[in-house]
Amino acid sequence: MTTVTRCEMASEIVAEVAQIPDPEVPVITIADLGILRSAEVVGDELQVVITPTYSGCPAMEAIRDRIAHVARTHHLTAVVTHQLTPEWTTDWMTEEGREALRHFGIAPPGQRPQQSVGLSLTIRQVECPQCGSAATEELSRFSGTSCKALRRCLACREPFEEFKAI
Numbered sequence: 521m522t523t524v525t526r527c528e529m530a531s532e533i534v535a536e537v538a539q540i541p542d543p544e545v546p547v548i549t550i551a552d553l554g555i556l557r558s559a560e561v562v563g564d565e566l567q568v569v570i571t572p573t574y575s576g577c578p579a580m581e582a583i584r585d586r587i588a589h590v591a592r593t594h595h596l597t598a599v600v601t602h603q604l605t606p607e608w609t610t611d612w613m614t615e616e617g618r619e620a621l622r623h624f625g626i627a628p629p630g631q632r633p634q635q636s637v638g639l640s641l642t643i644r645q646v647e648c649p650q651c652g653s654a655a656t657e658e659l660s661r662f663s664g665t666s667c668k669a670l671r672r673c674l675a676c677r678e679p680f681e682e683f684k685a686i
Contacts (some may be wrong), residue, residue, distance in 0.1 A: 530561035537568060543582040544665045545683070547624040550583060552611025557603050566591040567599045572610045573667055573686070585670045592652075610685045618651075621683055627656075627671065629685035642677050646674035646682050 537559045538551035550556045550570065557569040568587050574582050584600045610629035618628035620640035628644050645654045653675035663670040666683040 528561065531559055531564060532604065533594050533596070534559045535589065537587060540583065540586045540590070543579045543586075544667070545621070545626065547620050547626075548613075548617045550619065552614045552617025554610075554617070555583075555608055556615065561596065564596055565599050566594070566596040567601075568599045569603050570674070571603050571606075573608050575604070608686070611684065625649050625680050627680060627682040629683045631685065644670055648676060649680055650678045651676040656680075 523556055525598050538549060540550045541589055542548050542550055542555075545553075555570050555573060555574070557571055559566070559568045561567075566587070570580070570583060570587075580602065584598075585682050587600050588598040611631075614628065621628045627649050630644075630646070633676075644658075646656050647654050648656050650670075651673060653673055655674040657674060658671050659679070660670040662668070663681045667686070668683055670679065671682050672679045
């Protein structure tokens with residue numbers, strides 16, 4: 521018979537939390553999205569710190585509920601804290617998460633500006649996740665969520681979403 525130590529069990533629970541999918545873009549986990557700041561089992565509590573992608577993000581409630589579900593299945597109480605500073609940025613996304621978005625047909629975010637963005641007449645180039653062409657156009661600044669924009673490829677004519685760099 522194999523005995524699982526409390527430390528091994530805690531590691532499994534933390535790994536389970538990390539694999540919770542984002543409710544708005546379920547092809548990416550909360551860890552790959554970069555909103556999971558920490559998770560640990562302390563006594564009878566599952567203590568998790570998350571940072572919302574933006575203030576008022578409606579997915580936070582669903583993520584809290586999913587974390588609570590994980591805690592309950594392991595006879596723990598969930599303590600979920602929102603950490604607002606530093607504010608979340610798409611720079612926190614993992615390469616695995618970016619690749620998952622691309623594979624699903626969502627253009628991952630590019631590098632975010634390191635300084636304030638001024639007004640200009642330049643067109644942001646976003647590569648089509650279907651065919652790889654840089655000849656794309658923005659159809660709508662907002663798509664299914666405020667984190668994404670709706671675009672169309674001018675080469676293959678397929679519409680796709682772009683996860684905006686924040």
